Amino acid sequence: LLETDLYKFTMWQAMLHRHPQAQAEYRFACRNTPQYPLATLVADLERELDHLCALTFRPDELDYLRGLRFMKPDFIDLLRIFRFQRDFISVRADGERLEIIVRGPQVHVMGFEIFVLAMVNELYFRRFDAAPAIEEGRRRLKRKVETVRAFVRDEAPRRHPFQFFDFGLRRRFSGAWHEEVLRTLRDELPETFRGTSNVLLAKELGLVPIGTMAHEYLQAYQATGVRLRDHQKAALEDWVQEYRGDLGIALTDVIGMDA
Numbered sequence: 001l002l003e004t005d006l007y008k009f010t011m012w013q014a015m016l017h018r019h020p021q022a023q024a025e026y027r028f029a030c031r032n033t034p035q036y037p038l039a040t041l042v043a044d045l046e047r048e049l050d051h052l053c054a055l056t057f058r059p060d061e062l063d064y065l066r067g068l069r070f071m072k073p074d075f076i077d078l079l080r081i082f083r084f085q086r087d088f089i090s091v092r093a094d095g096e097r098l099e100i101i102v103r104g105p106q107v108h109v110m111g112f113e114i115f116v117l118a119m120v121n122e123l124y125f126r127r128f129d130a131a132p133a134i135e136e137g138r139r140r141l142k143r144k145v146e147t148v149r150a151f152v153r154d155e156a157p158r159r160h161p162f163q164f165f166d167f168g169l170r171r172r173f174s175g176a177w178h179e180e181v182l183r184t185l186r187d188e189l190p191e192t193f194r195g196t197s198n199v200l201l202a203k204e205l206g207l208v209p210i211g212t213m214a215h216e217y218l219q220a221y222q223a224t225g226v227r228l229r230d231h232q233k234a235a236l237e238d239w240v241q242e243y244r245g246d247l248g249i250a251l252t253d254v255i256g257m258d259a
Contacts, residue, residue: 001055001082002058003115003198003199004199004200005170005197005198005199005214006199006202006211007197007214008113008114009065009075010213011110011213011214011216012111013072013075013242014213014242015107015110017242018242019224022220022223023103023104024104024109024220025101026102026109026112027100027102028101028116039095041123041124042091044123045098045100048119048123052084055084056081056083057080057082062080064203069246070246084108084111085104088104088109089109090103098120114170118172121170121172122172122173125173126174130174133173134177137177137181141181145185145189148162148164148192149189163193164192165196165197165210166193166195166210167196167197168181169196169197169198178201179205182196182198194207194208195209195210197210213239213247215253215254217239218232218251232254
């Protein structure tokens with residue numbers, strides 16, 4: 001259960017402390033045109049979800065989270081007994097479309113998102129020949145490593161040198177490929193590749209876990225009872241109270257700046 005984005009944990013903790021009673025609904029949306037109907041994934045996805053909902057956090061995973069200075073003891077205590085509830089998520093075919101709906105207490109359902117997106121992606125790509133895709137991926141990765149090396153070599157001295165991070169968990173080709181990419185970047189670009197949002201791989205590969213909040217957090221505050229015009233102030237004030245100087249990167253593109 002540790003293999004999710006760090007910001008799911010940080011938002012989860014904030015919502016637990018500020019709005020534990022909130023109810024939420026999440027719906028899957030595919031933003032592009034798949035090469036075959038996603039509805040054919042229903043049976044496979046149902047099996048993966050059954051497995052997900054049987055998992056609990058391992059002691060070593062809890063120890064890792066406990067070691068992050070912004071994670072609080074009561075939140076870790078919740079995670080010790082947490083298990084995804086299967087009846088909070090439904091999957092069905094809607095014609096050729098894949099319909100996934102998650103509905104329930106937000107602190108119990110918000111964690112589904114990254115797991116579901118990664119599952120759908122990997123199940124989708126399993127229908128294709130993996131060997132040529134991996135071969136092409138390795139060629140592209142090698143070129144990108146060379147490009148970054150050349151850029152850093154030729155870059156003029158800067159106060160803030162170029163660095164980059166991985167946020168690819170939900171979009172990955174497969175778990176194995178994701179790990180290979182991160183190992184390669186860690187070994188080949190140690191000065192510029194600085195971390196990943198994937199908490200499990202950060203733990204296993206000795207990388208920095210990266211993340212603060214997602215659009216989800218600010219969007220949720222539009223329905224927490226504050227005036228709509230004040231929802232961003234309320235969300236950020238609660239965030240500041242929760243983290244007291246940690247995780248200070250906030251999103252600015254949830255709604256138009258005129259709002």
